[in-house]
Amino acid sequence: MCIKAKSLEELQDKVLNCRACQLRQTCNQVVFGEGDPDANIMLIGEGPGEEEDKKGRPFVGRAGKLLDSILAENGFDRFEDVYIANIVKCRPPRNRIPTPEERGNCLLHLYKQIEIIQPEIIILLGATALQGLIDPLAKITKQRGKWLSWRGIWVMPTYHPAALLRNPRLKQPASEDFKMVFEKYRELIDTKHFY
Numbered sequence: 717m718c719i720k721a722k723s724l725e726e727l728q729d730k731v732l733n734c735r736a737c738q739l740r741q742t743c744n745q746v747v748f749g750e751g752d753p754d755a756n757i758m759l760i761g762e763g764p765g766e767e768e769d770k771k772g773r774p775f776v777g778r779a780g781k782l783l784d785s786i787l788a789e790n791g792f793d794r795f796e797d798v799y800i801a802n803i804v805k806c807r808p809p810r811n812r813i814p815t816p817e818e819r820g821n822c823l824l825h826l827y828k829q830i831e832i833i834q835p836e837i838i839i840l841l842g843a844t845a846l847q848g849l850i851d852p853l854a855k856i857t858k859q860r861g862k863w864l865s866w867r868g869i870w871v872m873p874t875y876h877p878a879a880l881l882r883n884p885r886l887k888q889p890a891s892e893d894f895k896m897v898f899e900k901y902r903e904l905i906d907t908k909h910f911y
């Protein structure tokens with residue numbers, strides 16, 4: 717199946733009406749994504765959680781607040797500098813990991829989002845994002861902090877902010893991963909970023 721949409725708004729309209737998998741039967745609403753449609757950096761997480769499902773926005777719970785502060789440490793604002801989306805747009809029941817089939821259905825939306833936004837850098841937040849976009853067998857503990865490439869876009873896998881809340885020892889390596897993104901951003905996009 718190929719998704720046809722010329723703009724992010726057109727794609728959003730289609731995705732908000734999507735019923736392609738069972739996740740839509742149990743969630744409150746589809747969480748499409750938000751941020752700058754022309755962002756050079758795109759962040760991709762797993763899927764909406766309880767708060768996101770209530771508010772219709774990605775990363776707005778505790779993990780989202782932590783993500784905002786990590787972005788701010790590196791001079792990025794969630795609305796002005798990045799675009800945030802997820803592998804699946806509907807909340808899996810009890811926040812379970814989306815199945816490969818659910819992931820596969822929704823990836824078509826994500827591919828189109830990426831095609832329209834055309835980021836220079838993608839940050840994959842957690843194992844599901846890494847496995848969904850790059851390799852179903854990849855391990856986040858092995859791949860985090862290493863640059864990958866996907867369709868010519870620089871890709872940095874790192875831990876999901878929820879994992880940092882559960883295990884604060886992961887904060888330091890995640891901070892190092894974001895520093896690598898910061899350096900790459902200065903190299904590719906803005907040599908004066910955050911000076």
Ligand code: SF4
Nearest residue numbers: 734736737740806822
């Ligand atoms: S998770 Fe994705 S594919 Fe499934 S219904 Fe929601 S928008 Fe459609």
